[in-house]
Amino acid sequence: MTQRITPGANAPMTPLWAAVTDALNTASRRLPTWPVYLFGLLPMPWFFWKALNGEMGVNPIEALEHRYGLLALQFLVAGLAVTPLRRMLGVNLIRFRRAIGLTAFFYVLAHLSVWALLDVQSLAAIWKDIVKRPYITIGMAGFLCLLPLALTSNNWSLRRLGPLRWRRLHMLTYPAVLLGSAHFVMLVKGWQTEPILYFGAIVGLLMLRLVPRR
Amino acid sequence: MRRHSRRLTWADVTPEADFLNRRTLLAGAGVLGLSALARPLHAAGAFSTDETPNSFEDITQYNNFYEFGWDKTDPARHAEALTTDPWSVKIDGMVERPGTYDLGDLMAGLTIEERIYRFRCVEAWSMIIPWNGFELGALLNKVGVQPSAKYVAFETLFRPEEMRGQRTSALDWPYREGLRLDEAMNPLTLMATGLYGKSLPNQNGAPLRLVVPWKYGFKSIKSIVRITLTDQEPPTTWNMLQPREYGFYANVNPQVDHPRWSQASERRVGGGLFAKKQPTLMFNGYADDVAGLYSGMDLAKFY
Incomplete structure (x- = not known):
């Protein structure tokens, strides 16, 4: 995707900051995107290997399922942070967003596979x-939102759909991430801090999009 | 504390008190000519399962003990901070001999037995645990239950300086649990003081915890400092927090699902990454001993 790097409309306009973001943006333009996939996905086989060898505690199925789910959520949050980073701070990482989003999707897929094949088993x-468990219904709905996004995260689909329709379709990210983190909040016993922090961070990142552009 | 390996043999795990007990039993059996009692008591008595117990590691590294954190590995990491000696237990309410008892005095004269029980968590995992302890009924008889008492209420220690989880208000501390008196007097109901023949590790509820094997694990309250006899159904922690999800009875029941997950099957901890699930048994397999306690009750309503 060739999008022109524009400084953040809401970014602080001091000369020093402009120099910093300029340097960052220039550097990031020179970096390839494949390391995001490589280093992002490396933990997947690594944790599987650990689980297989009894290094993830005495209930490895649960541990692996939770680890993949958490990594999925973390990459989703990272993907959501790209736009506010550009608009608020002028740091442009949009080149990496597809890789971040797809990595998140692969973790969702891994999470779902561990749940279906190793955990539930039938x-x-x-x-x-x-059908019966609301937190699973919600998690599944989140996955279904992500599915068309993963399938259209390639240049061919972008061209076919056209940027406007493509962008509109990819707004499904917002419900997907909200559903995913609601799934996390709901599945734990009681009200625990960690899932609520993720939910709060996601709501915050979404709210930042509502700040009017200057 | 010494770490134990999976290589423990049964000779290692027989608690001294239990061992002495068996000697007495065997002597008595000889006198009475009861040869059936003279078989090797691997599983101590009729109450134990003959299933293979989980390893000491399984039992001590995977715990729900929210006083030390929310993660299953938190208790093993943080429970060391708990001082369990000296320990006293306040016994009050409708009892003949109320008072604050030192743990040693409380246990004096009570028989420590080994009981290998199935343990089923409400989260649908399970273990086989070789406990050491005495029957709660024996303790209650020792302190004398007044005829008006109908329930037994328990409280866990509240000591946030040693129990870091209590510095947050995740639960309404102190942790509280309760049983109906007939449940408490059932011979299966154990007050555990040990595990694998050793003192109870802190993360498993040292120095004194309840074990009610036909109920979900959260009923088996840990590190008990207060036992109250009462004629009212006592408030219990999880029921107070989420009454729709956690009932007062909390009997293991494959037919009554938790609102958020099925209780029809369970995963036996320790089976590795490809462990098969197994069907959950009514009353966790103790129906013959306890089903009678609930005859006529709608167990879907009194869950």
Whole structure:
């Protein structure tokens, strides 16, 4: 994707800051995007290997399922941060957003696979869980929102859809991330801090988009 | 504390008190000619399961003990801070001999047994645990239950300077649990003081915890400092927090699902990454001993 790097409309306009973001943006333009996939996805086999070898505690299925889910959420949050970073601070990482988003999707897929194949283990029980358990229904809805986004995260789809329709479709990210973090809040016993922090961060990142551009 | 390996043999785990007990039992059996009692008591008595216990590591590295944090590995990491000696237990309410008892005095004259029980967490995982302890009924008889008492209420220690989880208000401290008196008097109901023949590790509820094997694990309150006999159903922590999800009875029941997950099956901890789930048994397999306590009750309503 060739998008012109424009300084953040709401970015602080001091000369020093302009120099800093300029340097950052120039550097990032020279970097390839493949390391995001490589280093982003490396933890997937790594944690699987650890789980296989009893290095993730005595309940490795649960540990792996939670780890993949958490990594998915972390990459989703990172993807959401790209736009506010550009608008508020003038730091442009948009080149990496596709890689970040796809990495998040692969973790969602891994999370879902561990849940279905290792945790629940039966097709009937999987379906029953999706229908009966609200937090699973919600998680599944989040996954379904992400699916068309992952499938259209390539240049060919972008050209086919045209930038306007493509961008509109990719607004599904917002409900997907909200559903994903609501899924996290709901699945734990009681009200725990960690899922609420993620939910708060996501709501915050979404709210930043509502700040009017100058 | 010494770490134990999976290589423990049964000779290592027989607690001294239990061992002495068996000697007495065997002598008595000889006198009475009860040869059936003279078989090797691997599983101590009729109450134990013959399933293979989980390793000491499984049992001590995967715990829910929110007084030390929310993660299953938090208790093993942080429970060391807890001082369990001296320890006293306040016994009050409808009892003949109320008072604050030193743990040693409280246990004097009570028989420590080994009980290998199934343990089923409300989160749908389970273990087999070789406890050491005495029957709660024996303790209650020792302090004398007044005829008007109908329930037993328990409280965990509240000591935020040693129990870091209590510095947050995640739960309404102190942790509280309760049983109906007939449940408390059931011979299966154990006050555990040990595990694998050793003193109870802190993360497992040292020095004194309840074990009610036919109920979900959260009923088995840890590090008990107060036992109250009462005629009212006592408030219990999880029920206070989420009454729709956690009932007072909390009997293991594969037919009554938790609102957020199925209780029909469970994962036995320790089976690795490809462990199969197994069906959950009614009353966790103790129906023969306890189903009678609930005859006529709608267990979907009194969950």
